Amino acid sequence: MTRQLEIDGVSKRYGDVVALQGITFEVRAGEIFGLVGSNGAGKTTAMRIVLGVLAADSGAVRWDGRALDRDTRRKIGYMPEERGLYPRMKVAEQLIYLTRLHGMSPAAARASVDDWMERLGVAGRRDDDVIKLSLGNQQRVQLAAALVHDPEILVLDEPFSGLDPVAVDVMSGVLRDKADTGVPVMFSSHQLDLVERLCDRVGIVRQGRMVAAGTVDELRAGGPExxxxxxxxxxxxxxxxxxxxxxxxxxxxxxxxxxxxxxxxxxxxxxxxxxxxxxxxxxxRPSLTDLFRHIVSAPTEGEAA
Incomplete structure (x- = not known):
């Protein structure tokens, strides 16, 4: 069986607010999947359900054909949109601590932290408190926290937010390298030109529904010429x-x-x-940005009626 992350018919409601409506898609082994949508479309909710931070009202999340459990979720590298770091803790000390929580030995944790800090260009800030870093460097450290335990799945919420072009290139290269090792990579972003360039497949979410999914070429071919x-x-x-x-x-x-x-x-x-x-x-043919505008501005079934 091909190893893949499957989100199957997942729904989530907060009182009268419907966050997800039977959303279904998969992230295949070795591919980068971009999840795009307007603010409030349901992207972060879907990611938090994958992580087990939220419970779905219905539907299932599976990895390698089996329901995700606590042990499986320990193998996920997650990067939240909001900073998830301790601001007054030193960078390297914090990364080692987080790596140890995933069960790595002290020596293996230190080696992994040193490697990822070097690759992400923050090795010189290892003894700085996180709060003293620029927003871009905090983002690099946040990515390192998602990678240091050698995850089998990557789920990243707006990983490119606040990065300069050089940092975007570094992070893009890291995600491509991880996918090339067979890791399924899912990330959300509002930078649609970057999504178009980097992703193997893209899913467009509107009001909690997956309204379009496929390769960029497939999506563009179906858009208005x-x-x-x-x-x-x-x-x-x-x-x-x-x-x-x-x-x-x-x-x-x-x-x-x-x-x-x-x-x-x-x-x-x-x-x-x-x-x-x-x-x-x-x-x-339309760019992904043009296609996104067309899809999210089209009337819903209820509006059309």
Missing amino acids: ALIVTAPDAPAGWAAGLPGVTVLDQSGGSTRLTLDDGADDQAVLRAALATGPVREFARS
């Missing part, structure tokens, strides 16, 4: 009023449009040529 028209001399609003045309944005002489079924793209081209030279006229 745009027409890119680059006409340097075209005035603002040149395409407004063309039948079946919706202007998404216009900047720097480039206009992005969508066409209704049956709309005449040649009429768009003629209108663009009427303003001057046309440098580009091409169809384009």
Whole structure:
């Protein structure tokens, strides 16, 4: 059996508030799975249920085909969105303490902490209190805390928040390396360009439901196609009023449009040529950011009714 983390029909309610509604997805061995959604969509709730911090009202979480128990959850590396570190404890002392809680010997804990602090670029801060670190370095230490016990599963809530581009590259490399060893990696992020670049598969959560899941290419292929028209001399609003045309944005002489079924793209081209030279006229699949906007802004079944 392929080892994978399965979230199967999980629901969670807080009084009248429905946080998750039968959410189902899997994170396969050796892949990076990005969980994206608006604030309050249910991403953190799903992660906390995987960790056992919250109990699901219904549904199941399985690892390797079996329900997660306490021993299995000890093998998960978890990084919460909120800082989960002791602010007035020294960095290395704290990481060794957390590693020992997972059952590693003192010598193995020290060796693992030294290795991960070096890889994540915080070896020089080992004797500093966490509270004295920048937010970016606190984030690196938080990731180290999720990795030092050599986890079999990684669950990370907004791991790239507050990181500069160099730190993003370091963390991205670490996650890719862990996935390459067969570890399933799940993380949430609002940085959709990063999700698009890094993830093997992506799930989009809306109001507690998984509304789309697949590779980035699969998701983009199912999204609305745009027409890119680059006409340097075209005035603002040149395409407004063309039948079946919706202007998404216009900047720097480039206009992005969508066409209704049956709309005449040649009429768009003629209108663009009427303003001057046309440098580009091409169809384009949406980026993950465009697709996300389209999905989360679409009316729900209840709103449509």
